[in-house]
Amino acid sequence: MKVGVLALQGDVREHFGALADCGVEAIGVRRPSELDDVDALILPGGESTTIAQLAEIFGIFDPIQSRIKAGMPVYGSCAGMILLADRVLDAAATQRTFGGIDVTVRRNAFGRQVDSFETNVRVAHIEGDPIKAIFIRAPWVEEIGVGVEVLASVSAADGSVHPVAIRQGSLLATSFHPELTSDSRIHRYFVEEVCKAAAVIR
């Protein structure tokens, strides 16, 4: 199996590190021909508006959307979660997403005073200690469609509880950045469970 990391903007290198830990071959994806070459894709953290714009400029926006519709496994962290959401609140005026997960996410949801924070979260299907979750101007999930599994939630400052890790079929997304830690269990879950399940369906 070969996993691509969309390498237009964002924390691409960190995802390579996590994938190396999982023992899978990984390549950077910028062009449609490189997308054709991978079985699964990671959308990194960064700036979702910039990543979407660059994807259009590189002619890879529509090909990614088509592969998602065709069942390619994709994991998105932070900006990547926004790019996988069908609907975005507080989006930039012309913001497009690849979509695929039937949720509404709110960009920069945790508010300015806590633009960045860390907390330990229990993530369903991940054994052992809670995951150290790093949130950087992170989105949360505000509405969730049927067929979307919530793997983890956190409480906001006002006490409201919001999903921060979700899965719908072959698509996985987290508001936080496991790639910025040395813990590769989320990537391993993606490679070993999400991708494997998609391969069986295909």
Ligand code: GLN
């Ligand atoms: N706020 C960013 C966005 O809207 C996401 C931040 C991140 O990926 N750390 O794309």
